[in-house]
Amino acid sequence: MDTTDVKAFIFDVFGTVVDWRGSIIRQCEEFGRVKGINADWPAFADAWRGQYRPYMNKVRTGELPWTNLDALHRLGLEDVLNEFEISGLSDDEKAEMNFFWHFLRPWSDTVAGLYRLKNRYIIAPMSNGNIRLMTDMAKYSGLPWDCILGAEVARHYKPDPESYLTAVELLGLRPEQVVMTAAHQPDLMSAQKTGVKTAFVPRPMEHGPDRTPDPTPDPSFNVVASSFVDLAAKVGA
Amino acid sequence: MDTTDVKAFIFDVFGTVVDWRGSIIRQCEEFGRVKGINADWPAFADAWRGQYRPYMNKVRTGELPWTNLDALHRLGLEDVLNEFEISGLSDDEKAEMNFFWHFLRPWSDTVAGLYRLKNRYIIAPMSNGNIRLMTDMAKYSGLPWDCILGAEVARHYKPDPESYLTAVELLGLRPEQVVMTAAHQPDLMSAQKTGVKTAFVPRPMEHGPDRTPDPTPDPSFNVVASSFVDLAAKVGA
Secondary structure, three states: OOOOOOOEEEEOOEOOOEOHHHHHHHHHHHHHHHHOOOOOHHHHHHHHHHOHHHHHHHHHOOOOOOOOHHHHHHHHHHHHHHHOOOOOOOHHHHHHHHHHHHOOOEOOOHHHHHHHHHHHOEEEEEEOOOHHHHHHHHHHHOOOOOOOEEHHHHOOOOOOHHHHHHHHHHOOOOHHHEEEEEOOHHHHHHHHOOOOEEEEOOOOOOOOOOOOOOOOOOOOOOEEOOOHHHHHHHOOO | OOOOOOOEEEEOOEOOOEOHHHHHHHHHHHHHHHHOOOOOHHHHHHHHHHHHHHHHHHHHOOOOOOOOHHHHHHHHHHHHHHHOOOOOOOHHHHHHHHHHHHOOOEOOOHHHHHHHHHHHOEEEEEEOOOHHHHHHHHHHHOOOOOOOEEHHHHOOOOOOHHHHHHHHHHOOOOHHHEEEEEOOHHHHHHHHOOOOEEEEOOOOOOOOOOOOOOOOOOOOOOEEOOOHHHHHHHOOO
16 A cells, blocks of 8 residues: 555454453453353343444434434343343443443554554544543553544444544545554445545454454455554554 | 542643643744744734634634634634735645644643543543644644544534533533633633533743733632642642
8 A cells, every 4th residue: 555645544443453242241251240140241242232233223324313332332231131131230230331342452463553553643443432432442451542533523323424534524634545444344345435545454353263254355455454563564654 | 629520631722731822933933944034923923823712703603614723723824924924925835834733832741740630530632623633732742632522523612611511421421520621711710600620720921921821710710730740639640
């Protein structure tokens, strides 16, 4: 990729920057131990994450007014608690569980790669997660973001084009000066249509050891890297 | 101040976090040397800053649609160049001057104080400066913000109540959990009306050695500190 004119890298977060699944399972297991609740927590984590897209689509189609990801996670939590027949939790306990999404651990190469990229480029999350969630995660995991962009500032969830284009506009850049980075090919294909460049960093362990990783990268991506450190090396940072 | 429930400090930036006047004068002087332009640059800096409030008020009253601070600085620059009879600059040269506002130096206690505050609280700018401007300034001056809030995310300039309240909302907090920090008493008086707490850190050198500093602090402020390091000490950070 010719990086002469590139000024910023923006990032999908859940799965690309952090290991949401491992982090949610770990926190749920600890919560279960303290509260005396037994459950298949890996299946619980997958089911909770599974609620995210249908609820988000209700916002994207206008069936729900603008609702941030914390609130969507909370709606999904009720469904999943019912599904797993976990009852008797107080509102405070449910709020505590909902905060698990604020404390997700980065992949082992994430922080080192972000520091290198930050030396040369503006780096910012371009996530469907809300600002407070991203802020807590950055403090907890030491993610050195320059600013926090994403669905909440655009009031449009990915993959709506407005989500990516608001980030470009707030950075005062042209689309081709911005690189969207993700482990998910559909996110990159949508971003690409708005004119931004794309970096694919597959995360084969996102869904655990038993799931098939993403297939071959689409040849249209501007750069493919095996980690954030590899990405930094490939873009001169 | 009882800080038990306080979660975040938000900051006025121009004058409170950075020495805008000294930084603009220094960059203008250097620009003048390179371009062979002689001018009273301290007076030029004051006049340029002086354009900010009337242009911003046109946005606040609806005479202008939403316009970010970079664009307001650019409008003001034209007026000030005319006033000082500086002509013949290209659009690129004017754009270069406008970027001076992105590269402002912090007061000597700013960075150390922010790092201490960041250990215990969320810290974010609550400035009328736009996101890209704040982002460049943070990279240039090493300001360790957790996220970037301010007028542009609210689409309301201070002292509109919506500006402060949007910051509170995006942080997922109640007003009394947030402390607005500024060197300017009117900014704090306006913030206070929305229910946030207030910290006053006077910056007697903001307008240069010849101007009278702010008078006695209003007794309603929750904390008064002589520097950001003093502020950190006073709020247990």
